[in-house]
Amino acid sequence: MPSLASARYGKDNVRVYKVQKDAATGVQTVTEMTVCALLEGAIETSYTRADNSVVVATDSIKNTIYITAKENPVNPPELYASILGQHFIDRYAHITKAHVKVVVHRWTRMVVDGAPHPHSFFRDGQETRNVEVTATRGEGIVVKSGIVGLTVLKSTGSAFHGFVRDEFTTLAETWDRILSTDVDAGWTWSTFPTLDAVRDGVDRFDRAWEAARGITMKTFANDESASVQNTMYKMCEQILAAEPEIALTNYSLPNKHYFEIDLSWHKGLKNTGKDAEVYAPQGGPNGLIKCEVSR
Structure with missing residues (x-):
């Protein structure tokens, strides 16, 4: 008799770009991310019985990614990913685990005539700053940070x-x-018991x-x-x-x-x-x- 061994689903390749504006100085800071959010929990009947009543639509997950970016800081990405992951397990009682991956693409401020330009940037490499967060009901938040593609x-x-x-x-x-x-x-960071623990000393x-x-x-x-x-x-x-x-570190070269x-x-x-x-x-x-x- 077959049984569902594991399952998760969500939205991948969500492109997010946020501008932070300093009204006093006119200086703007930009952050570009690619976000993936996958959910686990009591969702097995959507696979085995065609029961969509347990499915949070992936379009809703996409919208949540945008709204969370609007209502919260996106830097550092570890905090943003933790806020997003905690939202899903707080908002939906049948979701017990949320996996969030954030890839931050590199934009570097231009220097023009010897001075940092207030709102112009250039891509100086394919290196990304990566974060993977797993928020689990009753078990806390696991955060993995990294650097990818630094040649x-x-x-x-x-x-x-x-x-x-x-x-x-x-x-x-x-x-x-x-x-x-x-x-x-x-x-990999030592497990954070709560979202407040992530915020404390961010x-x-x-x-x-x-x-x-x-x-x-x-x-x-x-x-x-x-x-x-x-x-x-x-x-x-x-x-x-x-x-x-930091509890563990790793390289792949x-x-x-x-x-x-x-x-x-x-x-x-x-x-x-x-x-x-x-x-x-x-x-x-x-x-x-x-x-x-x-x-």
């Missing part, structure tokens, strides 16, 4: 040698290589994001990397040290390869080892290295 590269200061060598190995050891990756970093979220971003770039740049594995572990250690309310090109066939041109200057950027396959570090 970094350094032209030296990375090595990889001493790895397992056997009959399957063709990779040469190297003491100096290009290191590049698209950073996907995350950190500055923690921006502070942690700025610290994690700074730690990532500084460690990437300065570490004499023996491997991606060791460098990412050092990053995780520092994020945990920077913010005591693809190793974006740049291969030397042997040009010796052309008039003995030297372009390998210490003479390498021209490289071939690779698509795939690529290495993928992940880790989670907890207290």
Whole structure:
């Protein structure tokens, strides 16, 4: 006899753009987000018996996302996502869990004639600030924060040698290589018992994001990397040290390869080892290295 093992539904890819206006100075600040909200609870009969009386329409979920953005701050995104998630379990008695994901797209204020422009911005990369919140009736609010798509590269200061060598190995050891990756970093906060606990000390979220971003770039740049594995572990250690309310941190780093090109066939041109200057950027396959570090 079949039974419904799990179910959730909601609205995805809801684009939200909010302008915050300072009437006194004329300065405006913009936030652009993509929001997903999925609900769980006593909804199984909508699947098994065609009973729509338990369904909060996904169009209503979309409207709630807009109204919540109008009536509440959208920064930091951890607070906005928590307010939205708590709304669903407070508003609908049969909904016991709300999952909210917020992706904040990067807009950077223009500097014109040496001064920050009051209302003009530019997109300086595909990096996003991501938040995932799960609000559960009687269990509190779980918040996960992160950085996705921060592309970094350094032209030296990375090595990889001493790895397992056997009959399957063709990779040469190297003491100096290009290191590049698209950073996907995350950190999970200790569970907040209530929405008020999220609000209390809300500055923690921006502070942690700025610290994690700074730690990532500084460690990437300065570490004499023996491997991606060791460098990412050092990053995780520092994020945990920077913010005591973070319970776990994680990285997922693809190793974006740049291969030397042997040009010796052309008039003995030297372009390998210490003479390498021209490289071939690779698509795939690529290495993928992940880790989670907890207290």
